[in-house]
Amino acid sequence: MKKTKEKLYDHCEQFVKERLDRIQDRIANIQESLTSETKSTAGDKHETGRAMLQLEREKAGAQLAQVQKLQEVLAKIDVHSSSEIIRLGSIIETSTGNYYLSISVGKIIIDNHTYFAIATNTPIGKLLLGKTIGDHFSFNGNEITIENIH
Structure with a gap:
């Protein structure tokens, strides 16, 4: 399972790198x-164009800050450790699907197994944090059982 955790982490890291490169x-x-x-010396048109570009630059700067937060979250994950309690970096197998508690990337397929990379601040991430094998919780009207933690 350590190899799977490393592959999931690498996928998340690549996701962040690609997003950073685009920004x-x-x-x-x-x-x-x-x-x-x-x-350019086109007067008012010139000023409007500059203002629009400044707004675009501010928006890109905000997106850059978000990506840096994602990098900080990933930096906190130790792919070589495991715990019986769900925490950041855990792989969780449940009765309804498999999750990787890290950053919100979505569906990832590793070795023909599907995982959903989710952040700790998402609704399901908040429900999973601190749980152990055998715990139950309800999400979107489904009763979910935690079957394994890696």
């Missing part, structure tokens, strides 16, 4: 547009 490219493009917009 950094966007920021670079906005910066380049701002520089070329500065050379």
Whole structure:
């Protein structure tokens, strides 16, 4: 199961890296547009264009901060440790599906098994935290049993 945990972690890390690369490219493009917009002398149209680019840059900056938070969460995960209590980095097998408590990435298929990478602040993540094998909880009208924790 350690290999699976490493593969899940690597998938999450790749997800964050790709998102970071996209945002950094966007920021670079906005910066380049701002520089070329500065050379223009079209009056009001020029100012409107600059304002729009500034807003885009602020939005990209906020997205960059979100990605950095995801990186911080991943940095807290030790893929080589396990616990009998569900915590950040746990793989949880339940009666309805398998979860990897890390960051919200969604469905991941590893070695023909499906896992859902979820964050601790999601509704189901909050319900899973602190539970142990054999515990039950209700989610979306389903009674779910925790069958195994890795």
